Amino acid sequence: MxxxxxxxxxxxxxxxxxxxxxxxxxxxxxxxLESDAAKKVTEADIQAVKEQISLNEKKIAEYQAKINALGKDIADAMAAKEQLDQQIQYIQSNIDDTALLIEKYEVLIKDKEIQIADRENQISQKYNDFLERLRISYEDGTQNYLELLVSSENLIDFITRVDNLGSVLTYEQTLMEELEREVSDLDAMKTSLSQKKNEYIELGSYQNESQAQLAAKLKEAEDLIAKLQEDEEAAKEAHQNASKEEAALDKELQDLINKYEQQQTAVAKGALLWPVDSNYRTISSKYGWRILWGKKDFHLGADIPAPYGANIYAANDGTVLKAQYNSSYGYYVLIDHGGNKSTLYAHSSKLLVKAGDKVERGQVIAKVGSTGNSSGYHVHFEVRINGATTDPLVKGMLVMNYNGKMVDPVASKLLKYS
Ligand SMILES: [Zn+2]
Known part of the structure; x- marks a missing residue:
């Protein structure tokens, strides 16, 4: 190496x-891929996907209804929450008003207390003055004023008893009594103000309690809204997923339908087109042995009666090999379709193509007649495979455009035999 x-x-x-x-x-x-493509699509496959789509559409409608209902519930809950917000705000302003009133009463009470203290000061002052004067007036008197003071029930009693001793103190006595009355009046007013204040304190605590209850309700409403919004979010997601699923299913269905139609076309393309209109589907003579004019004869095609001048169609795409006259076929056309398959149409009244022409399936190539060895207007239709004739009236060989649908006339039992 x-x-x-x-x-x-x-x-x-x-x-x-x-x-x-x-x-x-x-x-x-x-x-x-090939094995996938080879898998035939059936109408049941298409139906199954259609059912899936219909189920999915139902789901989508259900989710939509749920979303709508939740949207309404959320709007309701939000309206309720707004109302609670307003109520709480209103009660708060009441609470503030009450607190102001309580403060105001406290000021008034304080004011009364100052007035009372003032009057009591005055009383105390007057009393001291009185005692002083009494001491001077009775300096050398027989009455011991201290004894009198101690034995008196109260100040008024004392003054009254002292007054009995002389009229000098009448003015002071009146003044003192006036002050005592004022103190008593002020006390009564203070008590009344305190009562009012207490009423407002009670109202305030009631208002606070109501506000606390409303706040609890507000919390409930907020929780409810959060929960509903969560549910709505979930429903929207489910709806979105189902919509995506729908798009996927729609595509799957379209693919299946396309494949199915391609299959159908492929089947139809492989098969040979019925050479005359589907109105003419009676067979007057089949392929095979028959007795013709008292003699055994092998019939090479199928005879299809049709009116004079009716169209004769090319059974498939191909090239015209012969378009000519022959004593037994009369005017006939022979078309090569490739793949060693050819077709022949005999006894025509008129030829519309010539040898070498390319023809398409369904193209009118001749008109029905009764030329050559023929009795009555008909098409003698032959199918040749590898040059040998074969029975054209077998399943899978032919396709007929029947009421707008391509059908196998043999499998569908559309042919009549006379
Ligand atoms: Zn014939």
Whole structure:
């Protein structure tokens, strides 16, 4: 082995491995695709997806209804919350008013207390003055005023008793009595103010209690709104998922329908088109052995009666091999469809194509007649595979445009035999 071969050998081995691996990588998915494509789509497959879509649509409608209902519930809960907010605000302003009133009463009470203290000061002052005067007036008297003071029930009693001793103190007595009355009046007013204040304190605590209850309700409303919004979010997500699912299902359905239609077209393309209109589907003579004019005869095609001048259609795309006259076929057309398949149409009254023409399936190539060895207007239709005639009236051979649908006339039992 040359040195260059030695050097190249491992490289070649590695390259071979890579190529094989690549081929497998390419071949395997293609193989899968092919088997996928080979899987036939049935009407049941399409129906199943349609049912899934209908179920999914129902789900979407349900989610939408739920979203709508939740939206209404949320709006209601928010309205209730707003009302509670307003009530709490209103009660707060009442609480503030009450607190102001309590403060005002406290000021008034304080005022009365000052007035009372003032009057009591005056009384005390007057009393001291009185005692002083009494001491001076009775300095050398027989009556001991201290004894009198101690034995008196109260100040008024004392004054009254002192007054009995002389009229000098009448003015002071009146003044004192006036002050005592004022103190008593002020006390009564203070008591009344305190009562009012207490009433407002009670009202304030009631208002606070109401506010606390409203605050609890507000919290409930807020919790409810949060819960409803959470539910709404979940319903919206479910709706969105179902909508995505719908789009996927719609695509799946469209793909299936496309595939199904392609399949149908493929089937129809493979089959040969009925050579005349579907109105004419009676067979007057089948393919095979028959007795013709007292002799055994092998009929090479099927005879389809049709009115004079009716269209004769090319059974498939192809090239015209012959379009000519023959004593037994009369005016006839022979078309090669490729794949060693050809068709022949005989006894026509008129040829519309010539040898070498490319024709398409369904193209009018001739008109019905009764030329050649024929009795009555009809098309003698032959199918040849690898040059040998075969029975055209077997399942899977033909396709007929019947009421706008492509159907197999043999499988569908559309043909009549006379
Ligand atoms: Zn015939």
């Amino acid at each position: 040359k040195w260059i071969e030695k050097a190249i050998k491992p490289i070649l081995a590695a390259a071979t491995f890579t190529v094989v691996a690549l081929l497998m990588a390419v071949y395997l998915p293609f193989n899968t």
